[in-house]
Amino acid sequence: MGAARSRHSAEAPVVGSVRRAELALERCYVNIDRHLRASGAPVRIMDLFARLRQRGDFSVPITHPSDWGLPAEGCPGQVIWSSSEMAFGFLYKVQALASSLGRDWNAALPSNGWQIVHFFGFDNSFNHALLYPALYAEVFPHWTPRIRYHVNEFYLLDGKKFSTSRGHAVWGKEVLSPKTVDVVRLHLGLTRPEGERTNFTLDALRRTGKEIFQGIWLNWLDALHREIKQDFGGHVPDAGDWSPADRAFFARVEMYRAAMERAYSDDGFSVRRAAAQACDFVRDCVIYRQAQDYA
Template structure:
């Protein structure tokens, strides 16, 4: 297989709090395992993300906590960086907006405006005098007109369909008095007319069907069943990157539009750190890099339509090769919720049980195609049964044979060839699956544990294959095993093998 070049992005997390377990189980772990696996296979990878400081949720959370939004965002950015590190997420760049960033974002959209790619539209926004702001994004709540669930403005977290506050059912102003009234105000904004790119969307997703998850393709089909909306690139608000174009004073860029050039800035930072000798723009269409984007399903509209439309409007940027979504990860039957304190912080779980235990379980029970549910007793039971106990059984069975010679055989080789082939499918772009990687390796461990006493050669050779192939999932454990097993064909002493006790 020829070496490939991958740009890997994980949706920038909103910097209004640290990462909880639901966050970690999604784009950040998925992208990390994918990036590690591609490097293991000899490919070049840049993995980038960064703090999404300009979400209106930063403002609403700061108000609830009695903090300044800028201080909250800065603090949470550092917390998120630390949590990613504790969880063993080896990210090349996790950036934070600065003045150079804001200048680059403005220049990106100014260029599109000069080329006539962005259109002026008169847009009606409800204005709330009680909060002194227009109802955009998190400043508005209501019910989704598509699936009827309660949601905030801009996007429905449940079905992923976009909305504006005028299409929300029974919209109200977040943080306002119960009897606060709103009045419609017409504001001229800039939009990207997505319907203009309909045929390109149809052709693109037909060609990319093999590398898009089924839920993404179903969502695309739903969106294309009706006229595509104009995507607001700017809106009237004070929090965000000021537009800086005459006639649009008092407006900032829609944070989800901002995210496209932001991801380019983040990947360039990653390039400067990991590939300093490679000076070409890795975000350019002719860079030779394949863009693989990890995100929660609820963000699909922005990546599958808004960002792709902006890429085509620009004309010189890399298109996504794959959009890899995950579904919601619930906690004991209901959604993780910071406001209701219904959550487990990722750093607390990792601190209690260790990164490898957490990574193993979150890959094994990953919500990659369907909603999953986290329950701590089940987590402990599954990790103990499928990881700790097999390792302990192998160590016990091999202890009397330490130092004895081992050798492979055609039957052992055949077993491990099939194992490696299955792991290759789990790690390959077109069939990437965290669940398959963890489950296949756990099954191998169970087989080795059952046969170790009778066939130490299978146990030793199999452990070497296990250490090699599970390094993207459990890097610390894999490193320990590789060191203890060494290159010699003898039964190793596994006494010093350590993994956080449950």
């Protein structure tokens, strides 16, 4: 850094050196590669790993001078870097979960039967998908961790990165209320940055609420509720004999159910696809209902 200065003092920073514990990550590349392929890591993470390997030797400090954190054994005046500490924090969370379920899982003896699922933004990919597997291989050489990685790209606001420090953000209290929470959830699902950056605008959120949620979903449900209440005393009537059109529609409902199940599964996880399926399902219901009005 050139002309570095502190915000806490007018004194010039002290330049010096310190010995820190490091992990030579290049020694772990084979284990990382094996792990990512077995985990079915997204292409975006595989590309990050390929670019890392091109750098050749690459050491990651895992301790640093501080009095805040877990003391680093053998390194006086230093603590364990929080990012490397977090890798093992996950295992202790698994152990804590086990105690509430009456299981005997042990963080110090991780099992090959565990399935861990990580959700994170792409800017955390190095830690989650490259550093943590390397640390696990160093500490638990006989453990083969099974980890799934679900990654978000950056979600922009009006075409620019969210920044709370610059006030470029949307605060929850501005858009969230008991009446709007479902609209916000639907819109975020439809625009989730999966595999690409996407953009949030308040105008687009309002359109989702007006044109999709109110204009289609609630109008359909309100009309259906009124009909059941007025014509059938508030009880859903028996469908009677099904026509070929009814059976065809039921088959479409089953297709949507299977697609939603897939969108929320570990292998095919996609909130954006689930939200789109929900919208398509409701539109099909509206079309089917309109066709049945003649009866």
